[in-house]
Amino acid sequence: MIVPYQEAPSPPMTPDLYAACERAVHVVRADGTILRSGRACLFILQEIGWGRKAAILSYPPWIWAVEMGYSIIARHRPFFARFLFRHE
Secondary structure (H helix, E strand, O other), rough: OOOOOOOOOOOOOOHHHHHHHHHOOOEEEOOOOEEEEEHHHHHHHHHOOOHHHHHHHOOHHHHHHHHHHHHHHOOHHHHHHHHHHOOO
């Protein structure tokens, strides 16, 4: 189930998790494991059908590149939004 963090029930939402969700995407798996940033994105990709590719990217050195790329894009979200997510 996909829920915006502002509408997530408590539990699993905690005040600390709420604050962290403002800075990065988070996934709370069915077993309670919390994934954040690049690993959360890879989990989402795996769930929508990119299984093998996402699995390969989850191992070093690829995961380091995914995390670095996520960090750069997240820090400069307004800049990238002008080019990648234009409104039609």
